[in-house]
Amino acid sequence: MTDAPRSDTHSKRWFAPLLLGALTLAACSQPAPQGQASDPANPYLNAGDQSWTALIDPAPENMNVQTLNPGSNNLSLEPWTAASSGWGPIERDRSNGEKNAGDGRTLTLAGKTYAKGFGVHASSSMTFNLAAKCTTFTSDIGIDDEVGSKGSAVFQVFADGNKIYDSGKLTGSSAVKSLKVDVSGKKELRLVVTDAGDGLSYDHADWAAPTLNCSGQTGGPLTxxxxxxxxxxxxxxxxxxxxxxxxxxxxxxxxxxxxxxxxxxxxxxxxxxxxxxxxxxxxxxxxxxxxxxxxxxxxxxxxxxxxxxxxxxxxxxxxxxxxxxxxxxxxxxxxxxxxxxxxxxxxxxxxxxxxxxxxxxxxxxxxxxxxxxxxxxxxxxxxxxxxxxxxxxxxxxxxxxxxxxxxxxxxxxxxxxxxxxxxxxxxxxxxxxxxxxxxxxxxxxxxxxxxxxxxxxxxxxxxxxxxxxxxxxxxxxxxxxxxxxxxxxxxxxxxxxxxxxxxxxxxxxxxxxxxxxxxxxxxxxxxxxxxxxxxxxxxxxxxxxxxxxxxxxxxxxxxxxxxxxxxxxxxxxxxxxxxxxxxxxxxxxxxxxxxxxxxxxxxxxxxxxxxxxxxxxxxxxxxxxxxxxxxxxx
Incomplete structure (x- = not known):
């Protein structure tokens, strides 16, 4: 699409631009984890609040509408309607890295690399519209290998406001989990990662190969x-x-x-x-x-x-x-x-x-x-x-x-x-x-x-x-x-x-x-x-x-x-x-x-x-x- 003015609402409706990189620079609301002050290499030390929020145009006619189609849909190719991350921006198809956009690496869980997915940092949230035609959501989840055994997080999935999945606490040493949840008839999907209650340090969490399987309103799914x-x-x-x-x-x-x-x-x-x-x-x-x-x-x-x-x-x-x-x-x-x-x-x-x-x-x-x-x-x-x-x-x-x-x-x-x-x-x-x-x-x-x-x-x-x-x-x-x-x-x-x-x-x-x-x-x-x-x-x-x-x-x-x-x-x-x-x-x-x-x-x-x-x-x-x-x- 061009940046020239348009009268058609469809162009805006499908591709309303995300206002990425809008950093919320509030006072630090989370104490440094125990022992942090003695670790000069710790990027979180005295860094202040580096949380991040992505917004979209709130006018109803400009809201993003998902372009989900019959069959398997790679969620990392879909626009979200809201997103936030505890340390730097959410990365698509890369790990979270640090506080700058684009500074992550290949998504890697337990030595396995993934071409598609989200690299987030606790505490994070992403919300997607489902258009009420999707059936299942699947993903591999875990702490990215880039932080070694450090970090801890809990992965949660919400559908229409109700929690339908909770991973329990995962650390950098935990095995990769593969989740599959039923989202039939649901209109909204929200993916949440919490800090597991012990602070945000090194909580580099991956939603790897996140996939929505959807049925067709006409003609059935294309497989x-x-x-x-x-x-x-x-x-x-x-x-x-x-x-x-x-x-x-x-x-x-x-x-x-x-x-x-x-x-x-x-x-x-x-x-x-x-x-x-x-x-x-x-x-x-x-x-x-x-x-x-x-x-x-x-x-x-x-x-x-x-x-x-x-x-x-x-x-x-x-x-x-x-x-x-x-x-x-x-x-x-x-x-x-x-x-x-x-x-x-x-x-x-x-x-x-x-x-x-x-x-x-x-x-x-x-x-x-x-x-x-x-x-x-x-x-x-x-x-x-x-x-x-x-x-x-x-x-x-x-x-x-x-x-x-x-x-x-x-x-x-x-x-x-x-x-x-x-x-x-x-x-x-x-x-x-x-x-x-x-x-x-x-x-x-x-x-x-x-x-x-x-x-x-x-x-x-x-x-x-x-x-x-x-x-x-x-x-x-x-x-x-x-x-x-x-x-x-x-x-x-x-x-x-x-x-x-x-x-x-x-x-x-x-x-x-x-x-x-x-x-x-x-x-x-x-x-x-x-x-x-x-x-x-x-x-x-x-x-x-x-x-x-x-x-x-x-x-x-x-x-x-x-x-x-x-x-x-x-x-x-x-x-x-x-x-x-x-x-x-x-x-x-x-x-x-x-x-x-x-x-x-x-x-x-x-x-x-x-x-x-x-x-x-x-x-x-x-x-x-x-x-x-x-x-x-x-």
Whole structure:
């Protein structure tokens, strides 16, 4: 979402910003634990009151409404309606650390690490709205390993004001507890941690992997099951020379539909054919339905320069096929059943690519993506040539931007900027709202003056630290505002308080003093996606074969990372679409291409995901060299 004024209450209702970091600096109300005065290393000694409270806008029309969806919901991705902590802020997906935001470490209980959860400090409280459709709440709980055997706390769960769980006193030496409580029909969940009556010192408490399981109001819960990928005869070359499995929605099956080397973006055609771009060969391939579920592949167009995105668009009675190459956008007339491309008209020429003189043959994100709206406006994503250099946004032809043209290529204007690498471009059904998924920067420097690594150095500002890089900055799923600036390369979204409507941190390398761009004025990120997941294709799930809970949902294919400690991404995700035209909470839809994330072993990488006319999903994979089809059935 942007920071521009809006009249729609839905935007505020779903993403009312939290006023994080509002410290309550009252007189110390709790005596120091016995023996504290003799411990000069004790951070609590004479520190005063460092309690913390997070507030939301109290006006009813601006209250946060949970975006809980059928199935398992990671609670650390949900906004709270109120929160407090006894020492420093509550951390999302990190331990509490000390009194500064972002100074915790990986959530760790009895040697087991957790990617998701809350790091709190006694005494703490978090309140969430349940919308009366959730059934159970589960979590692992305990004192984080970062304090050793120190610390003590009691974990309590309240539903609609009534206590439904009490852990009893847990210390740094206690075994991890796994709780599961029934919240059926409840409207409010409150998670409380007390200091066990002996003071707050070292009470670093973790709610690890906190999960709400919810039922659907229509269509029932979306659950996943592991199935064997069906492989038609003749398509069983590696990696399908052995059985491969994927997790898909229950009631669906997945099969290999075609084998195409380095398959990238796709365009279903009205007669059931499919076009697939092949940038590595300069071709666009045509897939026609064949016998036994295997598509017949032929060449539709060739001799192209890194062809990537393909879009059909009708103006009057003429249907055009628009094709994005690295240096231009062309179009040709398309008629149903065409097996080769008709004569080509260049509508946009001289787009920046590796041949641009100033880039000297180097363009990291040279492939282009396009979309056309109902007003016959053409949108072209011109991604950055670099990871994080301001040279992209100071160039004569500004990169890391989206341009708007007339359908014939005239009338170029800058539509939005500060968008590092917008891959998927798609319009929400029934609107001209342009949504994109964005690949964010790599190897970000730590932007705070504190000891992130907890190694005694005192200040990690400006250092590139792998444990920080692993989760920062998140990838982006955003509604693009005309005239908007999404901050890159001067501002990076911060996911530490959740992945919705995130605030920005100044980029250490490019904007440490804030002089290049006021990050508070950059357009907020509607939804974040796990850092380095590399979202590429984006579409909206229409058609009769879409499950009820995901009709109209936004779908994104996550290609996966190259520079993370363990593989992330490598899956297809869905964002259920709300009546207010906004995405709900991310759900995993198809996964299983990674067989060992820690050892970085994978057999596939999804690129694009598009529904056909019936709502079957087609998924391209440039690692397994395949196109898959997800259909109802067993």
């Amino acid at each position: 996943l099951k592991t199935v064997t990928v069906k492989v038609p005869a003749g398509l069983n070359a590696a990696p399908f020379d052995q059985a491969r499995q994927l997790k898909v929605p229950t009631g669906y099956a997945v099969s290999v539909y075609a084998r195409i080397d380095k398959a990238r973006f796709m365009q279903p055609l009205p007669n059931g054919d499919l076009l697939v771009s092949q940038p590595s060969t300069g071709k666009v391939m045509l897939v026609k339905p064949g016998a036994n579920g295997a598509g017949a592949v032929s060449t539709f167009a060739q001799g192209l320069k890194n062809p990537h995105d393909i879009v059909l668009h009708t103006i009057g009675t003429t249907t055009y096929l628009y094709l994005a190459e690295s240096n231009r956008v062309t179009r040709s007339v398309y008629q149903s059943g065409d097996t080769t491309r008709k004569s080509v008209q260049t509508v946009v020429d001289n787009l920046p690519d590796a041949s641009t003189a100033e880039l000297k043959g180097s363009y990291a994100h040279g492939l282009k993506n396009i979309a056309l709206d109902s007003n016959h406006k053409l949108y072209v994503s011109v991604a950055s040539a670099t990871n994080q250099s301001p040279s992209d946004v100071t160039a004569a032809f500004k990169r890391a931007a989206i341009y708007q043209y007339n359908a014939d290529g005239s009338g170029r204007r800058l539509f939005a900027q500060g968008i590092r690498n917008a891959e998927g471009l798609a319009f929400a059904p029934g609107s001209n709202d342009l949504w994109v998924v964005v690949n964010n920067r790599d190897n970000i420097a730590y932007p705070f003056h504190n000891d992130w690594q907890n190694d005694g150095t005192g200040d990690d500002f400006g250092k590139v630290i792998q444990s920080y890089v692993d989760n920062h900055p998140p990838e982006e799923f955003i509604k693009v505002r005309d005239g908007g600036n999404s901050g890159w390369p001067y501002c990076n979204p911060n996911p530490d308080a959740g992945l919705s409507n995130m605030p920005f941190d100044r980029d250490v390398e490019n904007n440490a003093d804030g002089s290049k761009l006021d990050c508070s004025k950059a357009d907020r990120v509607t939804k974040g996606i796990q850092a380095h997941s590399a979202p590429l294709g984006l579409s909206f799930w229409q058609g009769s074969n879409a499950p009820a809970s995901l009709k109209g949902a936004a779908l994104a294919a996550l290609h996966g990372c190259w520079n993370c400690s363990a593989f992330v991404g490598h899956k297809v995700i869905a964002f259920p679409w709300t009546a207010g035209g906004l995405p709900g909470q991310e759900q995993e839809l198809v996964s299983g291409w990674v067989t060992n994330a820690a050892s970085k072993i994978r057999w596939g990488r999804p690129v694009d995901v598009v529904p056909d006319a019936s709502g079957n999903l087609l998924i391209s994979d440039d690692f397994a060299n395949a196109v898959y089809k997800l259909t109802p059935g067993n």
